[in-house]
Amino acid sequence: xxxxxxxxxxxxxxxxxxxxxxxxxxxxxxxxxxxxxxxxxxxxxxxxxxxxxxxxxxxxxxxxxxxxxxxxxxxxxxxxxxxxxxxxxxxxxxxxxxxxxxxxxxxxxxxxxxxxxxxxxxxxxxxxxxxxxxxxxxxxxxxxxxxxxxxxxxxxxxxxxxxxxxxxxxxxxxxxxxxxxxxxxxxxxxxxxxxxxxxxxxxxxxxxxxxxxxxxxxxxxxxxxxxxxxxxxxxxxxxxxxxxxxxxxxxxxxxxxxxxxxxxxxxxxxxxxxxxxxxxxxxxxxxxxxxxxxxxxxxxxxxxxxxxxxxxxxxxxxxxxxxxxxxxxxxxxxxxxxxxxxxxxxxxxxxxxxxxxxxxxxxxxxxxxxxxxxxxxxxxxxxxxxxxxxxxxxxxxxxxxxxxxxxxxxxxxxxxxxxxxxxxxxxxxxxxxxxxxxxxxxxxxxxxxxxxxxxxxxxxxxxxxxxxxxxxxxxxxxx
Ligand code: ADP
Ligand code: MG
Numbered sequence: 001x002x003x004x005x006x007x008x009x010x011x012x013x014x015x016x017x018x019x020x021x022x023x024x025x026x027x028x029x030x031x032x033x034x035x036x037x038x039x040x041x042x043x044x045x046x047x048x049x050x051x052x053x054x055x056x057x058x059x060x061x062x063x064x065x066x067x068x069x070x071x072x073x074x075x076x077x078x079x080x081x082x083x084x085x086x087x088x089x090x091x092x093x094x095x096x097x098x099x100x101x102x103x104x105x106x107x108x109x110x111x112x113x114x115x116x117x118x119x120x121x122x123x124x125x126x127x128x129x130x131x132x133x134x135x136x137x138x139x140x141x142x143x144x145x146x147x148x149x150x151x152x153x154x155x156x157x158x159x160x161x162x163x164x165x166x167x168x169x170x171x172x173x174x175x176x177x178x179x180x181x182x183x184x185x186x187x188x189x190x191x192x193x194x195x196x197x198x199x200x201x202x203x204x205x206x207x208x209x210x211x212x213x214x215x216x217x218x219x220x221x222x223x224x225x226x227x228x229x230x231x232x233x234x235x236x237x238x239x240x241x242x243x244x245x246x247x248x249x250x251x252x253x254x255x256x257x258x259x260x261x262x263x264x265x266x267x268x269x270x271x272x273x274x275x276x277x278x279x280x281x282x283x284x285x286x287x288x289x290x291x292x293x294x295x296x297x298x299x300x301x302x303x304x305x306x307x308x309x310x311x312x313x314x315x316x317x318x319x320x321x322x323x324x325x326x327x328x329x330x331x332x333x334x335x336x337x338x339x340x341x342x343x344x345x346x347x348x349x350x351x352x353x354x355x356x357x358x359x360x361x362x363x364x365x366x367x368x369x370x371x372x373x374x375x376x377x378x379x380x381x382x383x384x385x386x387x388x389x390x391x392x393x394x395x396x397x398x399x400x401x402x403x404x405x406x407x408x409x410x411x412x413x414x415x416x417x418x419x420x421x422x423x424x425x426x427x428x429x430x431x432x433x434x435x436x437x438x439x440x441x442x443x444x445x446x447x448x449x450x451x452x453x454x455x456x457x458x459x460x461x462x463x464x465x466x467x468x469x470x471x472x473x474x475x476x477x478x479x
Contacts, residue, residue, distance in 0.1 A: 004240065005205040006233040007213070008168050008198050009123075009160035012175055014185045015130055015193040016061045016152040022129040023052030023095060023280075028151050031133065032191050036145035044150035046090030051279050054079070058127065058152035059102070059283065061184040063293045065154055066103025066125045068178050068300060073290055074100055077283040079127075082272045087144055088131040096155075098274045100282075101126030109302065110167065110174045115316060118167050121159040128153045133192075154184075160199070160210060165229035169222055172196045176222075177301050181326045189220050196222075198229050201246065202236040212246045216260055219253055228253045231260050304329050312342035321350055331364050335371035344378050352392055356399045368402035369395065377405035385409060386416050389462050418465040420472060423456070426464075427476050430455045441477065449477070 018028055024043035043050040059077075066073055078100040081093040106122035132149035136142045156175065162168050176194060179185040187194050201213035214232060219225045236246050251260040276282075301323040308319035323329045328349070335345045353374075357367060377398065381391050386409055397408045409415055417423060430452060431438050441448040456469050 003205060004202045004237050006163050006165075006229075007160045007201045007203055007210065008162035008164075008229060010156075010158045010162065010168060010171060011197045011199065011215075012156040012158075012172065013130075013195040013197075014065070014154045014156065014179055015148075016058050016154060016184050017186065017193075018055055018057045018061060018152050020055060020057075021150040022055050022058050022127070022152040023150060024050070026150065029147055030191070031145075031148050031151075031193070034147055036143070037147060039147040040149070044090075045146060046092065052095065052277070054280060054283060055152060059285075060289075060293055061152070061182070062102050062125065062127045062154055063285070063290065064182045064184060064297060065156070065179065066106065067290075067294050068182055068297060069103065069106035069108060069122045069125060069156065071103030071106030071122060071125055073103055073285065075285045075287075075290070076100055077102055077127075077285065079277045079280045080274045081277050082128075082274055084272055086131075087142070088134050089149060090132075090146070094128060094131065095277055095280070096128035096274075097126035102285075108171065108174055108178075110170045111302070111305070111320075112166065112170050118161075118170070120161045120167075120171050123157045123159050125154060125156050128155060160201075162198075165226045165233065168198055168229045169226040172222055172225055174301075177324070181298055181300055183326075189222065192220070195219075196225050198225065198232075200229060200232045200236065202233065202240055212248045214246065214249055214251050214260075216251045216253065217263065224253055224255070227258060228260055231258070235260065298326070301326075301329070304333075308342070308346075312336070312346075314342060314346055318346050318350060322346060325364075327364050331371055335374050338372050338375045340371070340375040340378055341382075344381075345374065348374060348378070348395065352395055353399070356396065360399075367399060369398045373398060373402075373404055380405045380409060384416060384418065384465065386414055387462070387464075387466055390414050390416065393462075414463060416465050417460060417463050418468050420468065423460070423464055423468055423472050424476075426456050426459050427452075427469075427473055430459060431476060449473070452477070 020027055021044055024041045026039045026041040026044055029039040043052060063073065077097065079095050080098040082096045083093040085092050101124045103125035104123070106125065108120055108122065110118045110120055112118065130148045130151040130153040132144050132146040134142050134144050158171065162171060176187040179194070180187045185194055189196070196219060197215055197217050199213045199215045201211040203209040203211050216228045216232060219228055232251070239246060247265065249265045250263045252263045254261050304323040305319045308314045308322060309316060322332050332345060332349060336342050353367070353369065357364065377391060377394055380386050380394070381388060386394060394405050394408050394414060397403070398405065434455070437448050437451060452473055453469060456473065457464055
């Protein structure tokens with residue numbers, strides 16, 4: 001066991017995919033694709049005389065997330081002003097929730113690659129608004145785009161329950177998956193709609209000290225979250241081992257050097273002079289509203305993964321892969337509901353369909369193969385009409401042009417041959433045409449059996465029933 005252990009807490013900011021902004025009617029647009037400053041109204045430009053109105057859809061989305069993260073819900077919600085002056089927020093303050101966040105005391109159970117489960121507490125989930133985007137030009141001027149200013153933003157703060165870069169990565173991935181399942185955030189780190197900031201410190205292993213920490217910002221992928229956390233843990237450990245001390249600061253990530261660097265020293269008691277926003281009345285959430293939102297939550301990935309293993313007997317890796325994307329999981333569930341054997345459906349989906357989708361660049365909702373038509377194909381295999389190899393050929397045809405397995409099998413004459421007669425004829429021909437191999441086989445080179453099977457299958461264009469081929473070939477080779 002190493003002398004020091006890492007202590008990590010994550011702050012995650014997630015923009016909510018609502019129709020309009022948090023406190024005004026300006027639309028929420030794609031911050032990368034939209035022209036700058038097209039989604040602005042007087043309020044999010046900080047014009048005097050404008051009054052904010054809280055967005056009910058945003059509150060509903062925030063509530064969904066808080067419930068999915070097992071939080072206690074605060075019915076009493078109040079918005080506070082976090083005062084600071086910076087051109088990315090023209091009002092001069094950000095509306096946030098300080099003392100009355102929508103959710104507190106939540107948790108998630110994150111399963112690691114090894115199967116180990118980590119229980120990570122969620123301290124709070126609160127609503128706020130995003131800031132505009134500044135672009136600093138080479139000539140010293142700065143450009144500002146207010147499309148993002150006022151977009152509903154959720155801050156999800158974990159307790160410092162994370163002790164490695166691996167767990168930080170797994171927790172962030174888990175959160176992203178939940179947000180995508182809830183359809184409140186696209187999870188696009190590159191676009192900045194989801195931002196993950198680890199707070200990292202070091203302590204002697206086995207103690208519960210919370211030492212001076214650094215916060216790493218502007219990490220635009222989970223890979224970088226992992227690398228930056230690793231780097232910080234090593235840097236701080238080396239610093240402490242050599243008798244130095246960690247400075248409380250915000251650090252950035254240098255992708256070329258693969259290292260973190262000091263951005264700004266953070267004062268301990270940053271005085272934002274928070275106070276309740278006098279323009280926004282407190283909001284009291286009705287129990288009936290909370291109950292309705294809870295009832296409308298989708299089944300979450302952790303529950304699906306569990307169910308796929310315990311009820312359907314799938315392996316952990318397959319279960320995880322099927323549940324990774326909600327649309328894939330829903331498609332899989334539909335195929336099983338339509339009567340497909342879970343293992344056979346999972347196999348087709350993971351080993352065959354996903355490769356086809358990768359190649360064509362299609363999402364599962366857009367492909368010509370439906371859950372029902374896949375089950376139709378599996379039925380043909382079960383009934384012995386086609387074998388598994390031909391099934392792949394039929395699937396490729398279904399994928400390319402749609403249609404049912406039965407109609408493709410009929411149209412292309414792909415039905416499997418199980419009758420002894422024709423198979424026996426082909427076997428005789430093959431043995432007659434390969435006297436050297438036959439002699440070698442009889443002299444003990446039994447590996448050649450596979451060669452004969454292959455020749456027979458090829459001659460019959462893959463349509464022979466493999467079980468019958470094997471049986472008749474054995475008989476022929478013995479004689
Ligand atoms: P602030 O708002 O100033 O960033 P918070 O107290 O809200 O500070 O904590 C932010 C995050 O930092 C939380 O996720 C928390 O778990 C984590 N954190 C707090 N203390 C430490 C520490 N000593 N080491 C690592 N993480 C910490
Ligand atoms: Mg912080």
